[in-house]
Amino acid sequence: MHDEHGAVEAEPDGRPPPSADLLALHAPALLHEAQVGLFVLDVVDQRILYANPYFAELVGRSPEELLTIPVLDMVEPEYRDLVATRLHERIAGKPVAPYTVIGRRKDGTNFDAHIAGRRLEVDGRLALVVTITDLSDYNRVLRETQRIQAQKEAAEAAAEAKSRFLAAVNHDLRQPLHAIELISTALRRNLVHPAALRLCDRIDQAATSMTALLDSLLDVYRLDSGALHPNVRAFPAGDLFRDLGSEFGPMARERGLRLRVTHTAKTVVSDPAILHRILANLVNNALRYTRQGSVQIVCRRDAAGVRIEVRDSGPGIARDEHERIFDEFTRGTSSADFPPGTGLGLNIVSRMASALQAPVVLRSEPGRGSVFAIVLPRSPDLATPDADRRADPAPATLSRFNETD
Numbered sequence: 001m002h003d004e005h006g007a008v009e010a011e012p013d014g015r016p017p018p019s020a021d022l023l024a025l026h027a028p029a030l031l032h033e034a035q036v037g038l039f040v041l042d043v044v045d046q047r048i049l050y051a052n053p054y055f056a057e058l059v060g061r062s063p064e065e066l067l068t069i070p071v072l073d074m075v076e077p078e079y080r081d082l083v084a085t086r087l088h089e090r091i092a093g094k095p096v097a098p099y100t101v102i103g104r105r106k107d108g109t110n111f112d113a114h115i116a117g118r119r120l121e122v123d124g125r126l127a128l129v130v131t132i133t134d135l136s137d138y139n140r141v142l143r144e145t146q147r148i149q150a151q152k153e154a155a156e157a158a159a160e161a162k163s164r165f166l167a168a169v170n171h172d173l174r175q176p177l178h179a180i181e182l183i184s185t186a187l188r189r190n191l192v193h194p195a196a197l198r199l200c201d202r203i204d205q206a207a208t209s210m211t212a213l214l215d216s217l218l219d220v221y222r223l224d225s226g227a228l229h230p231n232v233r234a235f236p237a238g239d240l241f242r243d244l245g246s247e248f249g250p251m252a253r254e255r256g257l258r259l260r261v262t263h264t265a266k267t268v269v270s271d272p273a274i275l276h277r278i279l280a281n282l283v284n285n286a287l288r289y290t291r292q293g294s295v296q297i298v299c300r301r302d303a304a305g306v307r308i309e310v311r312d313s314g315p316g317i318a319r320d321e322h323e324r325i326f327d328e329f330t331r332g333t334s335s336a337d338f339p340p341g342t343g344l345g346l347n348i349v350s351r352m353a354s355a356l357q358a359p360v361v362l363r364s365e366p367g368r369g370s371v372f373a374i375v376l377p378r379s380p381d382l383a384t385p386d387a388d389r390r391a392d393p394a395p396a397t398l399s400r401f402n403e404t405d
C-alpha cells in the first residue's frame with residue numbers, strides 16, 4: 001500500500017507491510033519524507049546533487065534552486081571557513097564529529113544547523129551525504145533555561161547576602177539596645193530628681209520603639225524574601241492569650257487602660273509564632289490609639305473556624321480608611337495626635353494572615369472603638385476537639401472574662 005510519494009503504509013489492521021527490500025524500493029520516497037534536512041554533495045564542484053524538501057524549506061529555497069548555488073551560501077559568512085575545512089576533511093576521509101554552525105536562509109534569517117555527514121560513492125563519483133538538523137528551538141529553550149538558572153542563582157545569592165546582612169544587623173543592634181535598657185534601669189535606681197527620671201522614661205521609650213521597628217523590619221524581610229514558612233499545628237489559644245497578656249500588661253498599665261484577656265480552652269490550628277506576631281501588632285495598635293477604657297482579646301467560634309478578636313474602646317476608624325490603613329507605610333487620621341509610627345504594622349498583619357490563609361476583618365466607626373478580627377480556618381486533618389481544660393491563670397494585672405460562643 002503506497003501513498004502519493006510511493007511510501008509504504010502499514011496495513012489497516014496494523015500488521016507490518018509485506019516484507020521486501022524496503023530501502024531499495026522506496027529510498028526516494030523515504031528521503032523525500034524525512035523530517036531532517038538532507039542533501040548529497042558532489043565533492044568535485046561542491047554542488048548539491050540532491051536535496052530533500054525538508055532541507056529546501058529549512059533554508060527557504062526551492063529544491064531546484066539548491067542545485068545551482070554554492071553550498072557555503074547557506075552558512076553565515078563567519079562560519080564558512082570552518083564548514084569548508086570540515087568538508088575537505090570529510091572528502092579526505094578523516095573522521096569529523098558532528099558540529100553546529102549558524103545557517104543562513106535566503107531571506108537572511110538564521111537557524112542553528114547541526115551538521116553530520118558521510119562520504120559515499122555515487123555512480124563511481126565521490127559524494128558526501130549530509131544531514132542538517134535545525135537546533136534553533138532546542139538551543140532557544142536551552143539558552144532560556146540557562147538564563148533562568150543564572151537569574152535564580154543570582155537571586156539566591158542576593159537573598160543569602162541580604163539574610164546574612166539582616167542577621168548581622170539584628171544581632172548588632174539588639175545587643176546595644178538591650179544594653180541601653182539595662183543602663184536605663186540601673187540609672188533610674190540612682191536618680192531621684194523627677195526631671196531626670198522623665199529623661200529615663202524617654203530613653204526607655206526610644207529603646208522600645210527601636211526594638212519594635214527592628215521587629216517590623218525583620219518581619220517585612222521574612223515576608224519579602226519568602227522566608228516565612230508557616231508551621232501549622234494545633235495548640236491551646238489560652239497559651240497564646242496568656243503570653244500576650246504578660247507582654248502587653250505593662251503597656252496597658254502605663255497607659256491607664258484595662259487589658260481584658262478571655263479565658264479560653266479552645267484549641268486553634270495555626271502557626272503559633274506568626275499568630276502571635278499578628279495579634280501583638282493588633283494589641284499594640286489598640287493600646288496605642290485608645291486613650292481610655294479597655295482593650296479585649298476574645299476568642300469565639302465562627303462558621304469558618306475560630307475567630308480571634310482584638311477590641312478596643314479607642315477613637316475608631318472612618319470607613320473610607322478601612323482598606324488604606326493596611327497599605328505599607330500608611331497611617332490613618334486616628335494616629336494623627338500620637339507619636340510617629342512607620343505605618344507597617346497592619347501591612348505585616350495582613351501579609352502574615354494571608355500566609356496563614358486567615359482573613360482579617362475590621363469593624364470600626366469613628367467614636368465607637370474598633371474590632372480587628374482574624375478568622376482561623378478549620379483544618380480537619382490537624383484539628384483536635386476542644387480540650388476540656390482550663391487556661392493558665394492570666395497575670396493579676398489583667399481582668400478576665402469568660403468566652404461566649
Ligand SMILES: Nc1ncnc2c1ncn2[C@@H]1O[C@H](COP(=O)(O)OP(=O)(O)OP(=O)(O)O)[C@@H](O)[C@H]1O
Pocket residue numbers: 216285286289290312314315316317325326330331332333334335336340341342343344345346347370
Ligand atoms: N485600634 C486602632 N484604633 C484606631 N486606629 C487604628 C487602630 N489600629 C490601627 N489604626 C490606624 O491604622 C493606621 C495604620 O496602622 P499600622 O499599625 O499599620 O501603622 P502604625 O501603627 O501607624 O505604625 P507602626 O508601623 O508603628 O505599627 C494607624 O496609623 C492608625 O491610624
Ligand SMILES: [Mg+2]
Pocket residue numbers: 281284285341344345346
Ligand atoms: Mg501599628
